[in-house]
Amino acid sequence: MTVTDPHAPALRLEGVRKVYPMADGEVVALERADLTVDRGEIVALVGPSGSGKTTLCSIAGGILRASGGTIVVGGDDISGYSPKQLTAFRRRAVGFVFQTVNLVPFLTARENLLVVDEIGARTGAPARARADQLLEELGLADRAKNLPSQLSGGQRQRVAIGRALMNDPTLVLFDEPTSALDSKLGRQVMELIRSEMTARGIAAIVVTHDERITAFADRTVHISDGVLDA
C-alpha cells in the first residue's frame, strides 16, 4: 500500500476521461479533465444537469473507474487500482456525502458513524471517542441515539457529514449536499462543511447547482458537457 505523501496535493486529475458505451455510439461524460485540489482547499463544482459533476466525483473518490487519465489522491495514484484496491482506498482516504440522505435507517446517528469503523479498521474505543467528538462538533450530541427517521433533514445531512469524516480522509466529496434542504438550512450546512474542513485541513469538492453556495468555497470550477473550464 502506498504511503500517503503529506505534501502531495489532495487530488490531482490529469487528462481524465469517462466514456459510457451506449447502443447508439457512446456518451462522453468527462473530457480530458485536469484539476488539482490542494490540501484543505474547498472547490465548488458547478454545472448544468448532465454535465459530468457526479461522474467526476465518483472517479475522484474511486467508486468509478475512468476510461483514461491519471488520478492521484493524496499521493496515491489510483488510476490502475483493482476494484479490491479501490474498496480499501475508499475506506482509508475518502469520504462521501450523497445528494439523497443515505444513512442506515435502523441505526442511530452514532451507530451510523461507527459503521465506518465496523466495515474497516474495527478499532473500537478510539472510533467511539471520535464519533462522539464529531457528533459534538456537528451539534448532534443530544441526537446521538436517534434513528434517522427521528431527525430533521438538516440533522441527517450533518450525520452524513460526520460519517464522511470518521476515517479522517484526505478528500471529501459532496454531491449536492444541500439540494434537499431549504436555503437557510443549506447555508448552515455549508458553513459547517467550511468550518469542519478548514479545522481539519481536509480538501473537499462540493457539487452544487446553487451559485450562492460557491461563496463558501475557496474556488469555483465550472463544468459543461464534460469539459472543465480553465
Next chain:
Amino acid sequence: MKIALRELRRRPGRFATATVILTLIALLLLFLGGLLDGLIRNSTGAVRAQQGGVVVSSAASQSSFLRSRIDPDLRARVAAAPGVEEVGGLGIVQLGARVPGNGPRDLADVALFGVEIAPRGVPNVPDTGEVWADRILEADGVRVGTELLLGPARSPVVVVGFVEDTNYLGQAGLWGSPATWRSVVAANRPAEIVADGVFQSLVVRGSGSPVDLAAAVDAATGGATLSLTIADTANAIPGVAEQRGTFNQIIGVTVAIAIVVIALFFALLTVERVALYGVLKAIGARSRTIFAGLVVQAIVVTVIASTVATVVVLLLDAAIPPGSIPVTITVPRIVSSVLSLLVAAVAGSAFSLRRVLRVDPASAIGSSS
C-alpha cells in the same frame, strides 16, 4: 456483522415470516426424525437388549428369526468355535394377548421370547409360566401380577416385572424361559413346534470384536450359520432398512425445502437492500463483510427457529401418552437436525452471494437519478 445483528434486533418483523416458516420446517424435521427413531426403536429393541456380541441364525433363514432353526448338533459346533465363551438359545412366537379387564377383541400384540441368557434389564431367566414384560404393556393396563392369556389357546403367563425397550417389530416383548416358549408354541402354533433342544437363534458371547466372532462362528459351522453383530441383526429385521430409507428421503427433501425457503427469503431481502449495500460499498465495505452479515442473519434465524421447534417437540414428547405414537426424541437427533438446518442456512444464503457481489458502489452516488 454488528450491523446485521442490530437489524435483526431492531427490525424483527422483517425476519418474522422466515422464522415462522423455518420453525415449522424444523418441527417437521424433528418430528420425522423422532418418528423414525421411535419406529426403529420399537422394531429392534428385542435384538438390542441381547447380552451378547453376535446373533446366530441358520444360513437358510436369511437372518429371519422366524424361519431359522438351530439343532443341538449345529449348536455344539457354534459353541466350539474359537473365541466363543457362552451360547444361549432363543426362540420367538408372535401372538395376541388377552389382558384381564380389557374387551375380548382388545388384544395386545406381544412377541414371547424363550431365552437362555436373560436380556438387559431382566435379572435372570424367569421360572416357567412367568414372564418379564416390556413396559409398553402398562398402557394396556398390564401390571406386575397380571395373568396374560396368549393366543387362541389362551396360554396363561404371569407378568413378574417390567423391562424397557425390548419390543420386536412393534410388538411388546415378553421374556420367559425356553420351556414357557415351547409350551405356548405347542398350544397355539402346532405347526411350528420344534424338538427339545432346537432353537431359532443363538446369542453368542465371546472375546474379541463381534465382527471377528461372527466370522469365526460361520467358519466353524462351514457356512451352515449366518452370524451377525447385534447392530447388523437389528438392521436385518424386516422393514427396518426400508423405514430408515424412506424416512431419510423425506428428511432430505425437508432439508432441501429449508434451503429453498432461506434462499428465496434472503434473495428478496438482498434485492430490497441493494441501495443500502451500494452506500456501504461506496464508503468502503467489502462484499465479504456484507455477505458475512447476511449469513449471520440466516444462522441466527435458523437458531431461533430450531430452538423454538426443539422446545415444542420436547413438550409434545412429554404430552404424548406412551404407546400411542412411537416418537422418540433423542439428543443426537436434535443435534443432527439442527446441524442440517444450519448447513441449509449457509447454503441457502449463498445463493445471494452473486447479487451482493454485483452491487455497484457507484449506484450510491446516484447517477443523476
